[in-house]
Every structure is written in C-alpha cells, then in structure tokens.
Amino acid sequence: MIQAKVAEILESDQFLQEHHIKGWVRSFRSNRFIALNDGSTLKNLQCVIDFENTDEDLIKRINVGAAISVKGTLIESQGSQQRVEIEVTDLEILGDANPEEVKLTILSPKKHSMEKLREQAHLRVRTNTFGAVMRVRSRLSFAVHKYFQDRNFYYVNTPIITGSDAEGAGEMFKVTNMDLKNPPKNEDGSINYKEDFFGKETNLTVSGQLEAETFALGLGQVYTFGPTFRAENSNTSRHLAEFWMIEPEVAFCDLDQNMDLAEDFIKYVLKYILKHCKDDLEFLAQRQENEDKLKPKAERSDMNLLDKLNFVLENNFKRVSYTEAIEILKNSKPNKKKKFNYIIEEWGADLQSEHERYLVEKHFKCPVILFDYPADIKAFYMRLNEDGKTVRAMDILFPGIGEIVGGSQREERLDVLKEKMAELDIPEEELWWYLDTRKFGTCVHSGFGLGFERLVQFTTGMGNIRDVIPFPRTPQNAEF
Numbered sequence: 048m049i050q051a052k053v054a055e056i057l058e059s060d061q062f063l064q065e066h067h068i069k070g071w072v073r074s075f076r077s078n079r080f081i082a083l084n085d086g087s088t089l090k091n092l093q094c095v096i097d098f099e100n101t102d103e104d105l106i107k108r109i110n111v112g113a114a115i116s117v118k119g120t121l122i123e124s125q126g127s128q129q130r131v132e133i134e135v136t137d138l139e140i141l142g143d144a145n146p147e148e149v150k151l152t153i154l155s156p157k158k159h160s161m162e163k164l165r166e167q168a169h170l171r172v173r174t175n176t177f178g179a180v181m182r183v184r185s186r187l188s189f190a191v192h193k194y195f196q197d198r199n200f201y202y203v204n205t206p207i208i209t210g211s212d213a214e215g216a217g218e219m220f221k222v223t224n225m226d227l228k229n230p231p232k233n234e235d236g237s238i239n240y241k242e243d244f245f246g247k248e249t250n251l252t253v254s255g256q257l258e259a260e261t262f263a264l265g266l267g268q269v270y271t272f273g274p275t276f277r278a279e280n281s282n283t284s285r286h287l288a289e290f291w292m293i294e295p296e297v298a299f300c301d302l303d304q305n306m307d308l309a310e311d312f313i314k315y316v317l318k319y320i321l322k323h324c325k326d327d328l329e330f331l332a333q334r335q336e337n338e339d340k341l342k343p344k345a346e347r348s349d350m351n352l353l354d355k356l357n358f359v360l361e362n363n364f365k366r367v368s369y370t371e372a373i374e375i376l377k378n379s380k381p382n383k384k385k386k387f388n389y390i391i392e393e394w395g396a397d398l399q400s401e402h403e404r405y406l407v408e409k410h411f412k413c414p415v416i417l418f419d420y421p422a423d424i425k426a427f428y429m430r431l432n433e434d435g436k437t438v439r440a441m442d443i444l445f446p447g448i449g450e451i452v453g454g455s456q457r458e459e460r461l462d463v464l465k466e467k468m469a470e471l472d473i474p475e476e477e478l479w480w481y482l483d484t485r486k487f488g489t490c491v492h493s494g495f496g497l498g499f500e501r502l503v504q505f506t507t508g509m510g511n512i513r514d515v516i517p518f519p520r521t522p523q524n525a526e527f
C-alpha cells in the first residue's frame with residue numbers, strides 16, 4: 048500500500064491501487080462523502096465510505112476539522128466534481144473535532160472576515176485561501192534560493208541582534224536583558240548599558256546590508272534572506288514590524304548592473320511560481336475577482352492576477368530618474384476625484400505612496416525603477432553622484448504594492464563616506480568595521496533589499512500584508 052499525498056493521488060491513473068492517506072476532514076456529506084485535505088494541494092480528495100457497514104459511532108466522529116486516517120482503493124469517480132476518488136476500506140479517527148466547538152472557529156464552513164481569520168492565525172492555514180498563500184510563499188522562498196545558488200551567490204546569515212542601525216532611521220526595537228523597571232543608571236541618570244548583556248545598546252536588525260557588504264567584499268556575490276524588524280508605527284496594508292528581507296550584495300557591480308539583477312531576479316521567481324503553483328494561483332486569481340466584485344470600481348484590479356504576473360514577466364521595467372519623475376508629477380493634472388493628490392512642489396521632496404502609485408499605475412502602467420534620488424532623503428551609505436546632490440539609489444515600484452525593492456550602489460570612497468557620516472552625526476567608532484572595508488581593497492559594489500512579504504502580496508494578489516505572513520507582527524498585536 049502506498050502512503051501518498053493527496054496532490055499525487057489526484058494526478059494518478061493507477062486505478063485499483065491501494066492507498067493510505069492521513070489528513071483533515073473539510074466536509075462530510077450524506078454520511079458517505081468525506082472531502083479530505085492533507086495540505087499538499089488546494090484540492091480535496093473525495094473518500095467514499097460504505098456507511099451501511101461502518102460503525103455508527105465512528106460515522107458520528109467524522110466531523111469537519113477532525114484528523115483521520117483512510118485506507119482504500121483508487122477508483123474513477125462517478126461524480127462530475129472529481130476525476131478520481133477513494134473507496135474506503137478502513138477508516139480511523141486520529142484526532143476528534145467537536146462540532147459545537149468547531150462552530151465557534153474559522154474552521155466552520157462559512158465565509159469569515161479577514162479580521163476574524165487573523166485572530167485565529169493558528170487555524171487559518173487550514174482554509175483554502177491561506178493554504179494557497181502559504182504554499183506559494185514556501186515555493187517563492189525556494190525560488191529565491193534557487194535563483195542565487197544557481198548563479199553562485201553565497202547565502203550569508205547576518206546578525207539579528209546588532210549594535211548598528213543600518214538605515215539610520217532610528218526605527219529599532221531595543222534588545223536588553225536588563226530589568227527596565229529598575230535599570231542600572233549612570234551618574235547623570237541615563238541608563239548604564241555597560242551593565243547590559245552585550246555591554247552596549249543593541250537592537251533587532253533593520254537590515255543585514257552593512258554586514259552583507261563585508262561578505263561581498265570577500266566572497267564576491269552574496270545574499271541574505273532573513274527576518275528584519277522595524278518599529279515604525281505605520282498601520283498600513285504594506286507594513287509589518289517583523290518582515291523578511293532578501294538582500295543580495297555584489298562586488299564590482301554598479302547601479303545599472305544592480306537594476307539588471309533586481310529585474311532579472313523578480314522575473315525569475317514570478318516565472319517559477321507560475322510554473323510550479325498553477326492550481327493555487329488560479330484559485331487566488333478567482334478569489335481576487337470575487338473580492339473585486341464587492342469593491343467600488345476605482346479600487347478594483349484592472350487585470351486578472353495571472354495576466355498581471357505574465358505582464359510583469361514580459362515587459363521591461365521602466366527606468367526613470369527621480370528628477371524626470373518629479374517633472375512628470377509636476378505636469379500631472381490633479382485627479383478630479385482627489386484619489387491621487389500628487390502635485391509635488393519641489394525637487395528634493397520624498398515621494399509619498401500616492402506619487403509612486405501615480406507613476407506606476409496611471410503614468411507608465413508598468414513596474415518602474417526610480418534612480419538617482421536626492422542625497423538628503425536617502426541613507427548614508429549610498430554613492431554620491433558627480434552632481435554632489437543625488438545618490439546612486441534605486442527603488443522598484445510595483446502596481447498595487449508601491450515600493451517593493453530599495454537598493455543602491457554603495458559609497459566606496461573612504462573620505463566621502465566619512466564626510467557623510469560626520470554630516471549625519473554617525474560616530475566612526477560605531478562603524479569602524481564598516482569603514483575598514485573601504486580601507487582594505489575597496490571597490491565599486493551594489494545591492495538591494497526586497498521585502499519578501501510585498502513580493503508574496505504581489506504574487507498572490509492579497510490586499511493586506513498581514514495575510515501573507517504566518518503570524519503577523521503589527522502594532523498592538525503579538526498574540527502568538
């Protein structure tokens with residue numbers, strides 16, 4: 048007897064083959080038809096029991112949510128809903144699910160709001176939508192590793208706990224083992240971090256970039272793929288306090304090559320998913336269409352999910368300098384319905400998400416790479432251009448998502464870097480190791496960070512970033 052996953056059995060044409068399957072009951076009809084799901088696919092396997100010869104007490108325990116073990120024979124199904132089914136010869140309840148209690152959970156077979164599903168994040172993976180999203184997420188992470196490993200990038204694990212703020216934005220979660228109600232103090236009343244476990248102030252990392260740079264300048268081309276943390280109090284559908292970031296870093300690579308890499312990488316992983324997650328994507332596309340019908344016209348997606356993914360694959364990302372983008376925004380007419388209020392007064396302003404959305408969704412109607420941003424609105428490590436006021440930065444903007452990638456060519460000149468750090472009051476002592484990379488064999492190098500959840504959002508068409516990560520971390524929420 049073969050112990051197989053539902054995904055394989057549904058594809059099989061080995062009729063009369065005996066199978067042993069374990070999974071969870073999704074539905075039970077007419078005291079005969081069990082829809083069994085084992086997580087391997089979106090689809091359920093119909094298992095038909097001979098109820099006349101099955102113990103009544105056992106039948107009573109075949110409830111939605113229960114874990115069961117089924118042995119039986121693969122046959123052609125008489126029903127129109129499925130090609131094959133299992134004629135059950137042996138059934139065992141492995142874990143009961145009390146129907147009265149199930150009714151109170153999201154396992155009950157009716158439509159639940161997304162908020163309700165989030166409250167039961169430990170159960171929502173058993174629903175069709177989350178099962179599909181989580182399978183796509185898992186395959187996407189595999190595709191990320193495959194892309195880089197196939198191209199001889201080395202995977203580097205950068206620290207989670209760190210003493211530096213890579214982005215200089217001060218959006219860090221502090222880490223300490225001190226009793227914060229009664230911390231050791233200095234004479235001036237400030238907290239004495241020398242008494243801390245690490246002997247200094249530390250935080251959860253906001254980005255592994257600076258450490259990845261040190262590795263790129265030894266291994267040539269590397270990437271990170273790990274959790275990052277930001278204490279930005281942004282209650283949006285695009286922000287998490289804990290998210291996963293992919294950060295490649297490449298020596299002897301300039302900004303143009305960095306853009307090429309980012310575009311090629313994104314297209315590769317999307318292509319991979321289109322090939323390997325067909326069923327789940329089709330289901331998610333249908334789901335998005337259904338959701339859209341409930342929305343006002345202006346908020347509906349203008350393309351089917353699969354068409355959108357193919358569109359991104361088949362078209363070049365539009366590359367535009369920040370200065371050109373500002374000109375476009377200045378010349379844009381304000382939207383009558385005030386959906387976008389995108390008038391930008393001055394060169395130098397940071398782009399708001401409505402500006403980004405205008406450029407991507409209204410003006411270019413395709414993914415956009417914006418580059419050469421004003422130095423003042425970007426991080427300290429970006430390479431200064433010859434004009435002395437812009438830096439070799441790039442952001443990739445996606446329809447419906449906004450910024451999906453942030454990257455740059457790094458400032459490799461020790462003197463220019465030091466000057467910039469002084470300007471921003473970043474003490475050299477704190478980043479002495481980073482400065483060393485510019486002292487010993489410095490070179491042109493570049494990299495970028497891609498927010499993994501934003502990629503999963505784009506790929507699955509999910510509207511809220513909280514619904515593409517198993518256990519979302521957002522303000523006022525750390526139940527699990």
Ligand code: 4AD
Nearest residue numbers: 254256286287290294451452453454494495496498
């Ligand atoms: O643009 P960011 O801040 O860039 C960096 O951290 C660089 N050190 C990356 C690098 O060059 N190695 O963040 C990179 C990406 C963003 O484009 C976005 O996709 C994602 O990380 N991101 C978030 N995703 C979810 N929730 C948040 N709060 C995010 N903040 C950034």
Ligand code: MG
Nearest residue numbers: 442450452453
């Ligand atoms: Mg950014």
